[in-house]
Amino acid sequence: GNELRVWKYRCLLPVKREPVSLKEGGTPLYHATKLAEELGCKVYVKHEGANPSGSFKDRGMTVGVTKAIELGRNAVACASTGNTSASMAMYAAKAGLKAYVLLPAGKVALGKVAQALMHGAKVIGIRGNFDEALALVRKISEEEGFYLLNSVNPFRLEGQKTIAYEIVDEIGTPDRVVLPVGNAGNISAIYKGFKELKELGLIDSIPKMSGVQAEGANPIYKAVMECREDIDPVLKPETVATAIRIGQPVNAKKALRAIYESNGTAVQVSDEEIIRAQKDLAAKEGIGVEPASAASVAGLRKLVAEGVVERDETVVCITTGHLLKDPEAVIRACGQPIEVDASLEAIRAVL
Numbered sequence: 631g632n633e634l635r636v637w638k639y640r641c642l643l644p645v646k647r648e649p650v651s652l653k654e655g656g657t658p659l660y661h662a663t664k665l666a667e668e669l670g671c672k673v674y675v676k677h678e679g680a681n682p683s684g685s686f687k688d689r690g691m692t693v694g695v696t697k698a699i700e701l702g703r704n705a706v707a708c709a710s711t712g713n714t715s716a717s718m719a720m721y722a723a724k725a726g727l728k729a730y731v732l733l734p735a736g737k738v739a740l741g742k743v744a745q746a747l748m749h750g751a752k753v754i755g756i757r758g759n760f761d762e763a764l765a766l767v768r769k770i771s772e773e774e775g776f777y778l779l780n781s782v783n784p785f786r787l788e789g790q791k792t793i794a795y796e797i798v799d800e801i802g803t804p805d806r807v808v809l810p811v812g813n814a815g816n817i818s819a820i821y822k823g824f825k826e827l828k829e830l831g832l833i834d835s836i837p838k839m840s841g842v843q844a845e846g847a848n849p850i851y852k853a854v855m856e857c858r859e860d861i862d863p864v865l866k867p868e869t870v871a872t873a874i875r876i877g878q879p880v881n882a883k884k885a886l887r888a889i890y891e892s893n894g895t896a897v898q899v900s901d902e903e904i905i906r907a908q909k910d911l912a913a914k915e916g917i918g919v920e921p922a923s924a925a926s927v928a929g930l931r932k933l934v935a936e937g938v939v940e941r942d943e944t945v946v947c948i949t950t951g952h953l954l955k956d957p958e959a960v961i962r963a964c965g966q967p968i969e970v971d972a973s974l975e976a977i978r979a980v981l
């Protein structure tokens with residue numbers, strides 16, 4: 631039954647023992663009626679912000695942390711733009727494992743840092759970007775015997791592929807799946823999920839995997855525009871969507887294969903387009919997401935404008951994280967509340 635959520639699919643997950651679970655998955659698939667009207671196609675939004683730690687990472691961590699226990703490890707580690715560390719800290723706490731986190735100092739949304747700290751991880755800020763932090767955590771984990779849980783770890787992708795399973799369980803196979811791409815694990819994982827269902831004969835087509843990147847952090851986009859099998863790193867990635875402020879995605883080859891084999895595509899969007907989509911999702915659809923997650927809708931808008939998306943396509947946008955992760959980005963986008971004296975007149979004056 632659905633109460634098992636991710637572990638409803640345990641027969642397709644590479645884990646033998648009882649999973650370390652916080653009831654992840656089973657996230658809502660909303661019909662975005664106003665977006666559908668605006669864009670002329672059927673638009674669903676699968677809100678991964680509804681997971682226990684507020685992002686899709688929980689799907690990968692429930693499998694990855696369970697595997698760490700299975701392998702007899704007692705410490706896990708990751709570099710993170712924030713959500714991976716929040717999720718890893720939460721599942722490590724549940725599992726009784728030590729957790730070590732490297733973050734790009736000053737570039738991680740406050741909500742995510744709060745989660746990693748409160749769930750008991752050792753949180754270290756690196757004076758460098760995510761890509762540098764990832765290179766360092768891979769070396770430190772090797773030396774110290776930490777179990778590395780970045781998406782270089784295939785068990786992370788095994789958990790995240792369940793996004794595809796849930797979509798098919800609920801609405802069958804959409805024509806297209808649109809999602810933000812940073813380290814490129816999620817697009818690779820979701821593609822794998824659809825491919826497995828096709829190989830099992832459960833579906834007969836695979837959705838066009840469409841990756842969205844910020845203009846300032848767009849190595850996958852540039853590679854797709856040149857039909858390349860690998861990327862040139864972006865050395866100084868910059869975007870307000872700090873979750874995808876990544877210039878050297880470790881899963882680039884898998885992601886490019888996913889895009890090409892599914893006849894998908896990639897698109898880049900500006901920070902302004904991301905924030906506008908974030909506001910529209912919240913204010914028109916009641917779906918509260920963090921900036922990187924809104925890139926999926928900003929990207930779909932651009933693909934429709936470019937005529938890439940057919941008019942009657944069924945599209946699923948994956949919104950990967952919760953609005954609450956980055957309240958400071960909201961204040962920058964919306965300004966502060968109006969402050970008035972505690973009187974009826976003062977309130978009437980600003981209604």
Ligand SMILES: Cc1ncc(COP(=O)(O)O)c(/C=C/C(=O)C(=O)O)c1O
Pocket residue numbers: 685709710711712713714715781810811812813814815816817873874920922923950951
């Ligand atoms: C909200 C949100 N949306 C999209 C992505 C991109 O997913 P991938 O392309 O699979 O990397 C992330 C990634 C976050 C990290 O990479 C990390 O937390 O270290 C995210 O947090």
